[in-house]
Amino acid sequence: MSAIKPIDTQLRLEDVSPEYREFIEKFKPKKTTDDCYTPDNIFQTVQEWVCEEYRIDPANIVRPFWPGGDYERYQYKEDSVVVDNPPFSIITNITRFYNQHGIPFFLFSPYLTNLGIGRGAKNIQHIITATSITYQNGAEVGTSFVTNMDKWFLRTAPDLAERIETENKKNLASMKRQVPKYNYPYEVVTSSALGYLASHGVTLKIAHEDTFFVRSIESQKATGKALFGSGYLLSERAAAERAAAERAAAKRAAAERAKATVWELSEREREIIKSLGGDGGGVEWSITKWVTDFDYMDTHEVEVSEE
Numbered sequence: 001m002s003a004i005k006p007i008d009t010q011l012r013l014e015d016v017s018p019e020y021r022e023f024i025e026k027f028k029p030k031k032t033t034d035d036c037y038t039p040d041n042i043f044q045t046v047q048e049w050v051c052e053e054y055r056i057d058p059a060n061i062v063r064p065f066w067p068g069g070d071y072e073r074y075q076y077k078e079d080s081v082v083v084d085n086p087p088f089s090i091i092t093n094i095t096r097f098y099n100q101h102g103i104p105f106f107l108f109s110p111y112l113t114n115l116g117i118g119r120g121a122k123n124i125q126h127i128i129t130a131t132s133i134t135y136q137n138g139a140e141v142g143t144s145f146v147t148n149m150d151k152w153f154l155r156t157a158p159d160l161a162e163r164i165e166t167e168n169k170k171n172l173a174s175m176k177r178q179v180p181k182y183n184y185p186y187e188v189v190t191s192s193a194l195g196y197l198a199s200h201g202v203t204l205k206i207a208h209e210d211t212f213f214v215r216s217i218e219s220q221k222a223t224g225k226a227l228f229g230s231g232y233l234l235s236e237r238a239a240a241e242r243a244a245a246e247r248a249a250a251k252r253a254a255a256e257r258a259k260a261t262v263w264e265l266s267e268r269e270r271e272i273i274k275s276l277g278g279d280g281g282g283v284e285w286s287i288t289k290w291v292t293d294f295d296y297m298d299t300h301e302v303e304v305s306e307e
Helices: 018-025 040-054 088-100 158-175 191-199 236-258 267-275
Strands: 081-084 105-110 125-134 140-147 154-156 211-214 231-234
Touching: 040 081, 040 105, 040 158, 088 105, 125 158, 191 236, 231 236
Parallel strands: 081 105, 125 154
Antiparallel strands: 105 140, 125 140, 211 231
């Protein structure tokens, strides 16, 4: 009979010291875009769009990128089409290899640096979706795509973006509990409402006599809901001042979003622009009825006066 190995029950320093636990976290491997393994439903969504858009038989789709795999030695067939999420750090080399060997591809790519892939090569087209995908390692990465199968050199694909956004939300919902978002009238104030003002540089001061403590408002009681963290009812005077403060905060937030450096074109660049758009060129555009949810705290539609 073999001896039973003793179980080590001794506490480690990281078990009792949050400071030490935080210290050793610094030495753990960090998530990179090269470790972004695609959730199955996201990949399936992209594959379906590619097959519809370019009339491809799904049976011809291949995925040569996996841990330890070698895309250059992969056994491609004559009708193979690569749809995959490659290491972003070598994506330019990957696209060059596929173009040199006549292999069609549709690849995930980083969103903000997408247009730098190929540095203007005509045989690499850029499909911009600006979608944020949460990958299996938890990394959230702005993602678009590059291909060598599209008619257009630069294009947006809002229909693909909408499909990806829908699937990504499903994944996020399964990863964490969804916190409901509530809107309240100006006569009800919560910590988050005051925090919105503070984060946009707006001072609001309310006297104790203008408040009444509540854990919920009566319209919530039938559903068993409550104010998160409690709150206060405000006097009509305080509510009016809060409304004015939120208008000021919204105005400042809009100004902050609009603040940007404008870079002008040189004369040489304008001459280049004049030479563009010859035979074979073209531009098309259309509107897709889809608006993404922007997650910021402005919970009221406010009319901003030009004071």
